[in-house]
Amino acid sequence: MKEKKVAFVTGASSGIGLDTAMKLTEKGFTVYGAARRTVLMEPLLKKGGKTMFLDLTDAESVRKCVQEVIETEGRIDVLINNSGYGLGGGIENVSIEDAKRQFDVNVFGLAEITRLFLPYMRAQHSGTIINISSMAGRFSSPFLGWYHASKYAVEALSDSLRMELRPFGINVVIIEPGLIKTDWGVITAQSIRKQSGETEYAQNASSAAEYYEKHYCLENSSASNPDVVSKTIVRAACKKHPRSRYLTGKNAVLFVLAKKTLPDKIYDAITCLIMGQKKIKER
Numbered sequence: 675m676k677e678k679k680v681a682f683v684t685g686a687s688s689g690i691g692l693d694t695a696m697k698l699t700e701k702g703f704t705v706y707g708a709a710r711r712t713v714l715m716e717p718l719l720k721k722g723g724k725t726m727f728l729d730l731t732d733a734e735s736v737r738k739c740v741q742e743v744i745e746t747e748g749r750i751d752v753l754i755n756n757s758g759y760g761l762g763g764g765i766e767n768v769s770i771e772d773a774k775r776q777f778d779v780n781v782f783g784l785a786e787i788t789r790l791f792l793p794y795m796r797a798q799h800s801g802t803i804i805n806i807s808s809m810a811g812r813f814s815s816p817f818l819g820w821y822h823a824s825k826y827a828v829e830a831l832s833d834s835l836r837m838e839l840r841p842f843g844i845n846v847v848i849i850e851p852g853l854i855k856t857d858w859g860v861i862t863a864q865s866i867r868k869q870s871g872e873t874e875y876a877q878n879a880s881s882a883a884e885y886y887e888k889h890y891c892l893e894n895s896s897a898s899n900p901d902v903v904s905k906t907i908v909r910a911a912c913k914k915h916p917r918s919r920y921l922t923g924k925n926a927v928l929f930v931l932a933k934k935t936l937p938d939k940i941y942d943a944i945t946c947l948i949m950g951q952k953k954i955k956e957r
Contacts, residue, residue: 680747681911682706682739684728684787685757687714689856690806693904694754699723701908703752706743730757730783731775740790749798750791752911755784756806760821760862762886763869764879772869773820780824785831795844802845804910805832806903809852809926813933815945817866817875817882836918847910848919852926853897859890874954881950898923 681698685691686707692715695707699721707718708728715725726742729735743750761768761776788803795801810818811825829848836846863883870879890897902923910916921927933941945951 677749678702678704679751680704680706680743680749681752681754682708682743682750682791683754683756684708684730684784685806686718686725687711690851690854690900690903690907691754691756692718693900694756694907695723696721697904697908698752698911701912703911704747706739708739709757728757730787731778733786736783736787737790740787744794750794750801751798752802752804753788753791753795754804754806754907754911755788756907757783758806758824760818760858760865762817762821762862762864762866762883764817764873764875765819767869767873767875768820776820776824777827780821781827781831784828788835792839792844795839796842799843801843802847802911802916803835803839804847804849804907806849806851806907807832809850809921809923809929811848811850812930813941815882816949816951817870817879818862821862845916846918847916849903849907849910850919850921850926850930851898851903852921852923852929853889854900854903854923855897856890856900859886859888862890863887877954878951881952885949896924 681703683691683695686695687709695705695718699705705723706726707715707723708726709715710729712725712727719725726739728739758780761772784805805828807828808825810822811829814822832846832848839846863886866879866883906920906922910920921930
């Protein structure tokens with residue numbers, strides 16, 4: 675009897691993470707969904723998956739999750755680093771404490787759980803690590819500087835890791851979603867207003883917040899459905915030799931291509947125009 679592959683998904687309490695965990699369960703994987711809000715993972719339990727509490731900012735929580743999976747299953751085949759959030763606000767307005775938390779979740783938490791699972795993948799001489807980055811890891815926009823920085827870091831770490839793990843037969847994949855219908859835009863807009871809504875940046879911060887609310891709105895947005903991303907993740911998880919990068923979802927290819935081909939001044943001008951950024955008049 676063929677041994678079932680074991681997958682571990684962080685941020686599995688909602689959206690892309692939960693949908694990915696459900697789809698992998700349907701594909702026959704033994705799936706561990708991990709998140710802080712375990713009660714929201716009931717649908718995964720009903721599908722036959724397993725759930726765990728995980729706080730990526732707590733090293734002991736990360737260690738316990740890895741230990742439990744290995745002690746129970748004896749192996750790990752697919753690690754999907756999906757947890758993350760968007761910290762909005764002007765660079766001048768966001769405290770370094772808040773910025774460090776952004777990196778703790780989006781970068782250091784990802785790195786720590788990967789680091790702890792890696793000895794077992796190396797021993798197996800197989801495995802796939804899928805890091806959920808963003809098209810935001812390939813370009814920048816106003817009032818999301820720390821979020822972009824964290825995703826740039828995920829891209830760089832993933833590229834280095836891919837080369838380091840190649841001799842051990844381990845795949846490293848980056849998923850770069852574009853505009854997706856989730857509550858990400860609403861939460862990010864709230865963060866922008868909280869950090870910069872009553873500062874010298876207020877007018878442009880409000881325009882940026884409105885842009886994210888409009889383009890990620892669950893009801894009226896023309897953004898892609900979350901299953902566009904989860905299907906891409908599952909496809910990469912099931913391949914023996916997946917691609918290193920998957921740009922998926924509305925405008926992902928377009929925005930990245932624009933950043934790659936346009937001069938900075940033109941790219942900046944177009945981005946600011948689209949996001950309603952205006953020149954601040956001198957007082």
